[in-house]
Amino acid sequence: MNCTQAQHAIQLDLDGELPWLKKRALQRHTARCRTCREAWRQHRAIRQAMGRLAAIGPSCGLTGSKKR
Numbered sequence: 001m002n003c004t005q006a007q008h009a010i011q012l013d014l015d016g017e018l019p020w021l022k023k024r025a026l027q028r029h030t031a032r033c034r035t036c037r038e039a040w041r042q043h044r045a046i047r048q049a050m051g052r053l054a055a056i057g058p059s060c061g062l063t064g065s066k067k068r
């Protein structure tokens, strides 16, 4: 698994759609690659923060629908 695949796997994992075999490969990669480990950690933190915001209210404007 290279970094591009790892980044993709991270997204799938956060969506809960990463097969365990791929998850094992991702864990092996992040054990060696600090960049992807940090990326995984940050994505997870963002996801958790967004989940908390969604629980508070849907009108926080963080959905990214309006970028301009």
Ligand SMILES: [Zn+2]
Residues within 6 Å of the ligand: 002, 003, 004, 006, 029, 033, 034, 035, 036, 037
């Ligand atoms: Zn990597």
